[in-house]
Amino acid sequence: MNFDAFEPVYRAILDDFGFERVADERARDVAAELATPFPLGRLGDWRGETVAIAGAAPRLADDIHLARDADVVVAASTAADVLRDRGVDVDCMVTDLDKNPETAAELTREGVPVAAHAHGDNVPAVREWLPRFDDEWTLVTTQAAPVGPVSNTGGFTDGDRAAFLADHVGAGRLVFPGWDFDDPAVGPMKARKLDWAARLLRWLERGRGERFDILDGRRDDLDAALAPILDR
Numbered sequence: 001m002n003f004d005a006f007e008p009v010y011r012a013i014l015d016d017f018g019f020e021r022v023a024d025e026r027a028r029d030v031a032a033e034l035a036t037p038f039p040l041g042r043l044g045d046w047r048g049e050t051v052a053i054a055g056a057a058p059r060l061a062d063d064i065h066l067a068r069d070a071d072v073v074v075a076a077s078t079a080a081d082v083l084r085d086r087g088v089d090v091d092c093m094v095t096d097l098d099k100n101p102e103t104a105a106e107l108t109r110e111g112v113p114v115a116a117h118a119h120g121d122n123v124p125a126v127r128e129w130l131p132r133f134d135d136e137w138t139l140v141t142t143q144a145a146p147v148g149p150v151s152n153t154g155g156f157t158d159g160d161r162a163a164f165l166a167d168h169v170g171a172g173r174l175v176f177p178g179w180d181f182d183d184p185a186v187g188p189m190k191a192r193k194l195d196w197a198a199r200l201l202r203w204l205e206r207g208r209g210e211r212f213d214i215l216d217g218r219r220d221d222l223d224a225a226l227a228p229i230l231d232r
């Protein structure tokens, strides 16, 4: 997905959370100073492959087989640690640097691509951590308009951004270990972010003509939430 297509949903997310677009743009510009271009071919060839988009819900431990059996494993944030602890290699990590940036830095040094996201509320982490990453394996992302080496292939939370990235590079089937939209352990802010992740994944599956089983039973509500945004 390119930014023009993503922008209506981005605007709705900004409105809903009260995030400032200029703050995202400033973060992007800070990141652009620290980033180098990352040709997406460096991710490897995911075209037609079954790609596991691993989320960080506690159920990831029970869903581990889905990741183990996939051709490509993309881990959102702390899902990378859970997978590696269980002997599942991660092919890419997607993160906004707020929980386990050491894992992300280490992965880049091992030659594993990391998509590191800059947004209005993580500039200190961007400044601290991007210089510690191996440039060659770091894809720097923004949710605002892309600039120079900073790209935007769509999405908001780490997990749905991972799915949009996989889609962007031609992934085949997407499977979703470690996702739980009704996780009672998450606080109110995280729950709202997960609501957006569900909407974004519904939008993505519609565009792909696919059905993600984690969305079963939710599609009518998600379509109702998306309608005013996409019809605008």
Ligand SMILES: Nc1ncnc2c1ncn2[C@@H]1O[C@H](COP(=O)(O)OP(=O)(O)OP(=O)(O)O)[C@@H](O)[C@H]1O
Residues within 6 Å of the ligand: 054, 055, 056, 057, 058, 076, 077, 078, 079, 096, 097, 098, 099, 156, 157, 158, 159, 160, 178, 179, 180, 181, 182, 183, 186, 190, 193, 194, 197
């Ligand atoms: N029940 C869940 N709890 C946490 N994450 C979940 C859950 N279900 C799915 N996910 C996905 O896993 C991703 C990684 O979550 P984690 O809590 O490790 O990182 P995070 O940095 O807090 O994520 P984010 O900043 O994107 O909210 C989330 O971004 C989300 O897309």
Ligand SMILES: Nc1nc2c(c(=O)[nH]1)N=C(CO)CN2
Residues within 6 Å of the ligand: 019, 020, 024, 096, 119, 120, 121, 143, 156, 157, 158, 193
């Ligand atoms: N400005 C801003 N952008 C975000 C934020 C956030 O807290 N603030 N959190 C995200 C995923 O957790 C993704 N994008």
